[in-house]
Amino acid sequence: MPDHSFHPFCEDRIKPLPMMIDDADARQLFARASMGQTAYHVWAERARKERRFNTARLFDALSAARLARAGAAFHRLGGIRSTAENVASALAGLAVDAGDAGRATGTTDFARELLARAQRAASEGRDLRASELGDLFVCTTCGELQEGELSGACPQCGTVAEAHRAFRAIEAMGTLGPHAIMAFLEHTEEALRALVADLDEASLSRRMTATTPSLKEQIGHLADMDAVFRERAWLLLETEHPVLPPAHPPTLDSAAVYRDQPIDAVLDAYHMTRKQTLSLLRGLTSAAWHRSGSHELYGTINLLHQANWVIYHERSHLIDMAQLRHDLIAGDRRRYQDATVTGVVVTGSNEGE
Numbered sequence: 001m002p003d004h005s006f007h008p009f010c011e012d013r014i015k016p017l018p019m020m021i022d023d024a025d026a027r028q029l030f031a032r033a034s035m036g037q038t039a040y041h042v043w044a045e046r047a048r049k050e051r052r053f054n055t056a057r058l059f060d061a062l063s064a065a066r067l068a069r070a071g072a073a074f075h076r077l078g079g080i081r082s083t084a085e086n087v088a089s090a091l092a093g094l095a096v097d098a099g100d101a102g103r104a105t106g107t108t109d110f111a112r113e114l115l116a117r118a119q120r121a122a123s124e125g126r127d128l129r130a131s132e133l134g135d136l137f138v139c140t141t142c143g144e145l146q147e148g149e150l151s152g153a154c155p156q157c158g159t160v161a162e163a164h165r166a167f168r169a170i171e172a173m174g175t176l177g178p179h180a181i182m183a184f185l186e187h188t189e190e191a192l193r194a195l196v197a198d199l200d201e202a203s204l205s206r207r208m209t210a211t212t213p214s215l216k217e218q219i220g221h222l223a224d225m226d227a228v229f230r231e232r233a234w235l236l237l238e239t240e241h242p243v244l245p246p247a248h249p250p251t252l253d254s255a256a257v258y259r260d261q262p263i264d265a266v267l268d269a270y271h272m273t274r275k276q277t278l279s280l281l282r283g284l285t286s287a288a289w290h291r292s293g294s295h296e297l298y299g300t301i302n303l304l305h306q307a308n309w310v311i312y313h314e315r316s317h318l319i320d321m322a323q324l325r326h327d328l329i330a331g332d333r334r335r336y337q338d339a340t341v342t343g344v345v346v347t348g349s350n351e352g353e
């Protein structure tokens, strides 16, 4: 009986490697590229935590390139069959004997050139500038990496430009569109109120360590950041291609003042600024969301970029705050490992970019 679980023409979407390699080489490449993919991926996450968004973009692109290579090698090994067979393989436990896999990152001359630029920036204690790292494109078939603009199909394997993954400077902060942006911005206050529910003033002001902020400081910090975001949004909407002020956004340290305020005052501060921000953004046309300006690090940016920036920042803090709430409550009840101490208070924090 024919298998109708997949469309026959879709079967070969992942093509095998263009060059001929034997099984031993393919096993080694599968292991090496898989390890490289993971290393680049977690390095990208770390770079974002350090607010090095262009360096993170480079690591993300290199990770995608390694994934394509690993996928092609896996395909060469006959690892990709029908979903029913793949489920059976997954249950059986995939075993790979790759021997000594060898070097997992920095494997092409071009990757090394890009990494050298990142090294130069890092040695100066800063992120790569958009002028130092153009838009990056990764061929999803063979992992070929290109910078700048795509002129056509992949020069290595002939895969069309449409099947490349883009890592654009203007999307370094994420790719949420207006609808998702507004939905997120409208719901943060609700999440903040859920996070502080049933915690007393002392707990809300408590720092778990000398260097980690309390819940009140984090909420106050989000209010400060929202005001900066609104000012930038206003400049983008009301002036022609503004140069965004180089002043760095308020740091968490400057939010220490909120620690001595009652939680209602801190939440009010957040409520007031977000309300103004939402009324500035509500009902904007697509053209308005694409109005652009210049940023010293990110080059040409637009309102979508800035909104993704503030959402990325807010989402990271919401996750930290959910953890802090859990630790405060669990610690008080000496049930540190008990998963049921706090339910899910922040929703939508793990949706895709």
Ligand SMILES: [Zn+2]
Pocket: 139, 140, 141, 142, 143, 144, 154, 155, 156, 157, 158, 159
């Ligand atoms: Zn290719």
